[in-house]
Amino acid sequence: SQTIHQWPATLVQPVGSPLSLECTVEGTSNPNLYWYRQAAGRGLQLLFYSVGIGQISSEVPQNLSASRPQDRQFILSSKKLLLSDSGFYLCAWSQGAETTDTQYFGPGTRLTVL
């Protein structure tokens, strides 16, 4: 069966520090991968999606970036965190790129920027 992992589970970082969040998927190959952010009291916002190694599409201009160095690994990064980067970051995968293909979510990383 397929599983999706995210780490760390929680993170507290000072403003201006770098960020690296990791997401890995097991039990499938060539998944589509997604990064979402959930700000307090708001819904989820799609940040990035990837249909293959090295292929990243950005949905929202910001100081975050994403990379996909391996087929089942998706990394969210920042060189300098802002207060507004605080939130709950969720990684998701789907077998296809169509939204009729269910997206499966990881457990999330709660990021607090102080």
Add this chain to the structure above:
Amino acid sequence: AQSVTQLDSQVPVFEEAPVELRCNYSSSVSVYLFWYVQYPNQGLQLLLKYLSGSTLVKGINGFEAEFNKSQTSFHLRKPSVHISDTAEYFCAVSEMDSSYKLIFGSGTRLLVRP
């Protein structure tokens, strides 16, 4: 642009009572509709989805939702809730010609009391 509105930020209900969580959307094209559930400190899990066909969709854990095109609504219902249904519920929509992008509502917290 498409959007999703969940007017109720929190819905308190007693155990074994029925519940309805409201979702309205706006879009200029045909859409797919989804309900996800998020338990505390976890990722999202798909409850049900409407792609086409019957407007009454049944999902997991006894939930169902009805697509009403004229009212642009996709309300979630359960005839009898349990304590374990306490969670955050998100409605999401995607346009049929936008193959990957889910737009989420802000969520409704269902609080089931004994």
